[in-house]
Amino acid sequence: MNKRNRLKTVRSQNEKVARSFRKKQNMRVVYSCMLTINQFLPKYCSVLLSDDYREYVSEIIIEEHTDTNGSYIYNLELSQHRAFSVAKYCLTESNGIISSGQEDQLRIVLTANGKSYSNPVYKKDGTVDMAASRRVEIKFRLQDDEMMDILKDK
Numbered sequence: 001m002n003k004r005n006r007l008k009t010v011r012s013q014n015e016k017v018a019r020s021f022r023k024k025q026n027m028r029v030v031y032s033c034m035l036t037i038n039q040f041l042p043k044y045c046s047v048l049l050s051d052d053y054r055e056y057v058s059e060i061i062i063e064e065h066t067d068t069n070g071s072y073i074y075n076l077e078l079s080q081h082r083a084f085s086v087a088k089y090c091l092t093e094s095n096g097i098i099s100s101g102q103e104d105q106l107r108i109v110l111t112a113n114g115k116s117y118s119n120p121v122y123k124k125d126g127t128v129d130m131a132a133s134r135r136v137e138i139k140f141r142l143q144d145d146e147m148m149d150i151l152k153d154k
Contacts, residue, residue, distance in 0.1 A: 034089050038097050040138070041090060045098050048140055049105045059141040062086050062112045065119055067130040072116050080114030086136055087112040 048057050064083035066075040087110055089095065091103060098106065121132035 034086075037086065037090060038095075041097050044138065045102045045106060049102050054105065056142050057109055057140055058143045059111055060106065060109050061139045061141065062090070062110070063115050063137045063139065064113070065115045065133060065135050065137070066117050067133040068117045068120055068128050069130070076114055076116035078114070079116050080112075082136070083112035083114050 047053060048060065062083050064079040064086065066079045069075075070078075090097070091107060091110070093100065093103060117133065121129045121135070123129045
C-alpha cells in the first residue's frame with residue numbers, strides 16, 4: 001500500500017471513529033433532554049394549552065443549538081435532527097407525559113428548529129462554553145403584541 005492510500009485509510013478510520021463519537025454524544029444530549037422534558041412539558045403545556053391561554057399561543061418552538069465544533073452546515077443538520085427527535089418524543093403517545101388532549105393541541109402549534117452554532121454561550125473569559133452551547137430551548141410565541149397586554153391583565 002502506498003503512502004497516499006495509507007493516508008486515505010487512516011483518514012477514513014478517523015472519520016468513522018469521529019462519527020461514532022458524535023452519535024454517542026448526540027444520544028447522551030437527547031437522553032438528558034428527555035429526562036428534563038418529562039418534568040417540564042406537563043407543566044408548560046398545562047399553562048399554555050389551558051382554556052385561558054390556548055387561543056393566544058400561535059406557536060411552541062423547540063430550538064436546538066450546537067457547540068462550534070465542525071462546520072456550520074454539519075451542525076445545522078445535527079441540530080435539526082436533535083430538535084426533531086425532541087419534538088417526536090414530546091408527541092409520542094406512549095410516553096404519557098402529557099394528556100392526549102394536550103398532545104392533539106400541541107401538534108397544531110409545535111415546530112422544531114435547528115440553529116447550528118448561530119448563538120453560542122460564552123464563558124466570562126469570552127471563550128465559547130461548548131457544553132452550555134449544546135442545548136435545547138423551548139419557547140412560545142403569542143398571536144400578537146395586543147395579546148401580551150391582555151395576558152398581563154389576567
